[in-house]
Amino acid sequence: MDTSSPAVFVNAELLKMYMGRRVRAVIQVSRNEGGLMIGQSTDGQQLTVKGGAPQTFPVSHYVEVIGIADGNQSIRAEMCTDFGERFGTCILTLVAFSLILSLYVIFLVASLFEVAQVFISKKT
Amino acid sequence: MSLSQFDSGASLFSGGGFMASQAAQPTDSTLSKNRASHGVLPLTVKQIKDAYQSSEDKSTLFVDGIGIPNVCLLGIVMNKMEKATDVSFALDDGTGRVNVIRWVNETADRNEVAVIQNGVYVLVIGSLKSLHGKLQVTSFSIRLVVDYNEVPLHFIHCIQIHAEHTRKKIGSPFQLPGNSVNSNHILIGVRESRPAANHPSIPTSKGNAEDDIYKLVLDVFEEPESLTSDHGLHVDEVVKKLGIPLNKIKEAIDYHVDVGHIYSTIDDYHFKSACTS
Numbered sequence: 001m002d003t004s005s006p007a008v009f010v011n012a013e014l015l016k017m018y019m020g021r022r023v024r025a026v027i028q029v030s031r032n033e034g035g036l037m038i039g040q041s042t043d044g045q046q047l048t049v050k051g052g053a054p055q056t057f058p059v060s061h062y063v064e065v066i067g068i069a070d071g072n073q074s075i076r077a078e079m080c081t082d083f084g085e086r087f088g089t090c091i092l093t094l095v096a097f098s099l100i101l102s103l104y105v106i107f108l109v110a111s112l113f114e115v116a117q118v119f120i121s122k123k124t
Numbered sequence: 125m126s127l128s129q130f131d132s133g134a135s136l137f138s139g140g141g142f143m144a145s146q147a148a149q150p151t152d153s154t155l156s157k158n159r160a161s162h163g164v165l166p167l168t169v170k171q172i173k174d175a176y177q178s179s180e181d182k183s184t185l186f187v188d189g190i191g192i193p194n195v196c197l198l199g200i201v202m203n204k205m206e207k208a209t210d211v212s213f214a215l216d217d218g219t220g221r222v223n224v225i226r227w228v229n230e231t232a233d234r235n236e237v238a239v240i241q242n243g244v245y246v247l248v249i250g251s252l253k254s255l256h257g258k259l260q261v262t263s264f265s266i267r268l269v270v271d272y273n274e275v276p277l278h279f280i281h282c283i284q285i286h287a288e289h290t291r292k293k294i295g296s297p298f299q300l301p302g303n304s305v306n307s308n309h310i311l312i313g314v315r316e317s318r319p320a321a322n323h324p325s326i327p328t329s330k331g332n333a334e335d336d337i338y339k340l341v342l343d344v345f346e347e348p349e350s351l352t353s354d355h356g357l358h359v360d361e362v363v364k365k366l367g368i369p370l371n372k373i374k375e376a377i378d379y380h381v382d383v384g385h386i387y388s389t390i391d392d393y394h395f396k397s398a399c400t401s
Contacts, residue, residue: 081245086271
């Protein structure tokens with residue numbers, strides 16, 4: 001059992017307190033630029049991730065980065081995990097959104113049906 | 125008693141309400157019948173390590189004063205090794221690494237471990253075993269994490285369970301479960317945010333004093349004598365025991381009734397704890 005290298009949960013503000021130490025943070029990917037991954041931390045600030053996984057992660061996905069804090073807003077990654085697009089998304093928001101979307105579709109279909117009826121009645 | 129409390133605490137969103145009044149479900153349906161009644165405790169590797177180092181008898185570990193039944197850990201798989209009869213790996217949950225071994229006897233076991241690869245998040249349920257002076261987890265369930273909201277959820281769960289046990293420990297500061305509590309010796313102003321810290325501190329705000337009165341009142345209702353009584357305790361008896369003004373006691377009782385810790389029995393002045401242990 002080894003607890004010699006824990007990874008501290010950080011956001012952008014806390015990152016400054018753990019310079020040179022192993023940290024873990026979740027960022028939402030904003031863009032990828034030549035080996036660098038730039039994203040938004042959980043407290044809304046920009047973080048830059050160097051190294052880590054050879055693959056790039058899709059924009060707007062949430063990625064957990066575990067690595068060494070080597071700058072005020074920079075992490076030298078050892079490991080990155082794609083947490084997907086729905087990480088931290090409130091389930092109620094999803095339900096509400098899908099309800100609104102379905103109501104909109106029903107309204108659209110009803111409108112098209114009405115238009116079709118008017119068109120047919122004019123023809124006859 | 126305490127084990128059923130673990131099961132209640134292990135269920136999501138149980139909070140501090142109905143602690144052991146519900147029949148508890150094991151968190152993993154693959155638990156064998158032998159282990160089903162023991163409960164599962166979500167822990168971090170650091171908690172396990174601290175418990176191991178602080179225990180004199182390495183065969184029995186205690187976290188927050190509670191004996192550890194089975195444990196639930198969530199972390200990243202490292203250094204996976206497959207053998208004919210078992211699969212072992214190190215589980216890194218961010219607070220440390222612990223060795224996990226999963227014995228493979230049947231095809232279902234093999235299928236379970238086949239999806240485990242280095243670098244993936246897994247949820248491990250198992251028991252703690254000491255082997256050649258080293259602690260390891262003998263796992264009977266390993267599941268891949270698909271929804272990564274489980275990662276912060278697991279840590280929140282660990283915090284919740286720790287807070288629940290620490291809150292009970294404040295009521296019984298030096299006792300293991302089963303000993304009677306003398307509420308007059310309860311430490312005033314102990315803060316829950318520091319784990320396993322029993323040194324008292326002077327309350328610095330009115331809010332702290334109110335919380336302490338609430339805890340004192342709840343502890344009186346959770347004394348073994350109070351739990352065995354059918355009608356519970358009269359409000360006046362609580363006032364006599366604690367020596368706190370009646371209006372403060374009533375305020376605390378109203379709060380606990382709202383939250384679900386206690387309920388009224390034969391009339392509006394008799395109350396009993398919802399804890400059935």
